[in-house]
Amino acid sequence: MQKTFFGSVNSCPIAANPTLFKRRATKHNGMKLALVLTFAMICLLAGILFLAFVCRRRTRMWEVKQSSYREEQNISGPFSFQTDSTTWVADVKQATSVPVVIFEKPLLSITFADLLSATSNFDRGTLLAEGKFGPVYRGFLPGGIHVAVKVLAVGSTLTDQEAARELECLGRIKHPNLVPLTGYCVAGDQRIAIYDYMENGSLQNLLYDLPLGLQSTEDWSTDTWEEAHNNGIQNAGSEGLLTTWPFRHKIALGTARALAFLHHGCSPPIIHRDVKASSVYLDYDLEPRLSDFGLAKIFGNGLDEEIVRGSPGYVPPEFSQPEFESPTPKSDVYCFGVVLFELITGKKPVDDDYPDDKEATLVSWVRGLVRKNQASRVIDPKIRDTGPDEQMEEALKIGYLCTADLPSKRPSMQQIVGLLKDIEPAAN
Template sequence: MMARPRRFLESLVRPWLHREDRVVKEEENLEAIAAKEQKVFKYDTLVAATHNFHPQQKLGEGGFGPVFRGRLEDGREVAVKRLGRGSTQGVKAFTNEAILLSQVHHKNVVNLYGYCARADEKLLVYEYVPNESLDKFLFSPLPGGGRGDDPGAGRNWAELLDWNRRYEVVLGVARGLLYLHEDAHTPIIHRDIKPSNILLDERWSPKIADFGLSRLFPEDLTHVNTRVTGTFGYMAPEYVMHGSLSTKSDVFSFGVLVLELISGRKNSSFILKAEDAQSLPEWAWKLYKKGQSLELMDPVLRSTAVPEQVAMCVHIGLLCTQSDPKLRPDMKRVVVILSKRRSTLEEPIRPGIPGSRYQRRAYGPQSSNYALGESLSGTIDASNSASSDASTSKANSKTTTSTITTNASSQAPHLYHEQHSIQH
C-alpha cells in the first residue's frame, strides 16, 4: 500500500535532484552547437562590438535577457542577445533558439550569425534589423493619444505602413512560415507568431524572430500534445485548451496577425460593444457576413489600399482562424493565394479565437462554444492538463484553470466546452 505514495513522492523530488545536472548539460549543448557550426564569437569581440554592453547600445529587453546593438570589426551591424543570469528556463529556451536557427536560412527568417558560450555568459549574435518590430508601427501610442509618431518625418508610425508594405509583410511572413513548416531541415513550429516577433528591415521586408518557444516537429506526425506556451490572443483554441500543437497552430496565429495588419487593432485588447464583438476575428467575421469586409480596414490605408487585396486578406485571415484546425489552410496554400494565383476560397464560419474575453455562446442546436473573454494579455507558460499551474509573462503572472470536454465522435467542426478562471 505504501509503494504507490512512495513512487509519487519520488516523482516530485527527482526533478529537483537533477536540476543542476540539466543546467550543466544545456550549457554544454550550446557550446557544442557553436563549435559544430563554426559560428563561434569570442566574448571579447562582442564586448568590443557593444562597447562593453553599454546602456546606450541596448535595443530592448527580451524574454530571456537584454539585446544590444553592436558593430563587428568587419563592419557588420549585429544584435546581441545576452542571456539573463540565474534563469534555468532561460538557458533551455536560449539553447532551443540556437539549435533551431543554426541551420535555418531564409530571407524572411532572422539570420543568426553565431554564438558565444563562455562560463556563465551565453550570447546569440543576429543580423541587426533597423526598422524594429511590426508592433511598433501598428500599436505604439502617441504622447498626444495617437498610435505612434516618427520624429524625423512628423508622421504617424502606422502611416509609414501603407497598404503595399502591409501586403508584402503578410506575404513575407507567409513565405517564412512555409519555409519553417515544410522546407527547413526539420519542420519547425514557431508557437509565438505576433507583431512583436516580426522584424522589419530597411526595405520593410519582414523577418520572423524569437524562436525561444519554438520546437522541432517530427515529419511523421500530424500533431503533438505539449505544454502550452505562447501569447494570449494569438494561440489556437485546440492548443490553449488541450495542448494540441501542429503547424495549424502557427496558421491560426498568422490569421490573427493578418487581421491586425488590416485593421491596425490589437486582438488581445479588442472589444467593440456596439457590434457585440469581443475579438478582432469575430468583428471581421460579422463584417464579412454583411458584405462589408472593407470596413475592417485601418483608416490610414484609405488612400493606398487595393480593395480586392484587402477583401482577399480578410477572407484568408478568417479561414486561418477557424476553430477546427482541419478547416484552416496550410501555409503553402496561403502563399499560392497571396501570390495572385487563382484559387477558390471556402466560405468561413465563425472563427474560434482566444481573444480578450471568455464568454459562453451557443452556436447551433447540438453544442455550445466558448469564446475567450476575461481580459488576457502577455505571454503564458501553462500546463496542457485540465488544471494548470501559475504561469509567468513579461508583464505579469496568471493562473489559468480549465475544465474541458469534447465530442470526439462528431463530424462537425470541433466545438469546445470549457470553464476558465483567471487570477491576476
C-alpha cells in the same frame, strides 16, 4: 734673353699648369657637396629618431589602453543585467574565457567580453525589445558587425553541447524572409543568439508608430523618440510606406513564405510557436523577415508552460483545451492570421478600440464582421484608398480561415502563400 725668358710660355708656372684652377675648383665644390650631404644625413637621421620616439610613445599609450581594457574586461562574474521587467544573470566567471561563435567568420576571435563591450554591459540604452524568449540588445562586434543580441534568459533543459548543436543547425537555415542567425554564445546557463541587425525595426513598432524596443505609447516620450532617431534608427511608421496596401500585402506574403519554408522546407519541420507582429522585422531594403524561429527547441521542455500561456491576443483556442499536448504548424497558422488582421485593420490584437464591441479581441471583432459580410468596415482608413477594397476584403477572409477554432479547418502555410499571391497588387 728675352727669348729665353719668354721663349717658352710653358716655363711660367701658371701658364704651364692651366688645369690647376680646375683641380682646385673641383676640390672646393667637392667639399661643398660633402658638407651638404653630411648636413642632409644629419637632418634625416634626426627625423628618423624623432619619428621613432613618437611611434614608441604612441605604442606605449596604446599598450596602456589595451591593458586597461583587458583588465576591465577580465572582471569576475557572475554578471547581472536588468531589463524593464526582469533581471537575468550570466553565470560567467571570466568574460574573456567564454567564446562567441560567428558562422560567417569562424577565425574571428570574439568572446563574451566583446558582447559586454558591444552592448555597454547589456545596458538598457541598447535594449531593443523584451519577449517570451528574453531581452534583445543592439551592438557592434569587432569588425563592425552590426548585430541584435538575444539573451535566452529562461532556463534550458538542454546541455551546453546540445544547445550549441541546435544553434549550429539554426545557423544553417537561410531564407530571404528569415532573420539570419549570425552566431551564438553559451554563457553559463544562458544561451545567447546573435542575429543580423534589422535596420527598420519590427512590424509592431512600425504599425503603431513606436520607437524600437517599446511595446506601447505609455513607454515613451518625445525625448525617447528623438533619442531613437539620433541613434540612427529608421522608422517607416504610419507616415511612410505602411500607409499603402501593396506594402502591407508584401509584409504578409513575405511572412507567409517564411513560415511555409519552416513548415514545409525544413526537415524536421520547425514550428515557430511565437508568431506575432513583434517577431516580424524589416531589413535595410524593407524586406519582411521573421525572427526567433527554432528558439523553442533550445529550451527543450523548459519553455512549455510559457508557450502554452502564449502572447495576449495570439493564443490559439486549442491551447486552452484539456487534450492539448503541444503546438503544431496549425498553431502558427492561427498566429499568422492575427498578424494578417493587424496589417489590414491597423489595430492591436487586444486592448484596442473595436467599434460596436468594447469587450472584443481583434480576432472576434473581425471574424464577426466577416460573417456578416461587413468586412470593409474594419479596413484601416490609412490604406483604404491605396488599393482595391476587394483585395483587402479577400485578405480578411484568408485571415478568417487562419483563425478558425479547429486546427483542422485552417489552411497550411503553403496554401496561404498561394491565396495571398492570387490577390497580389499589380506592380506600379
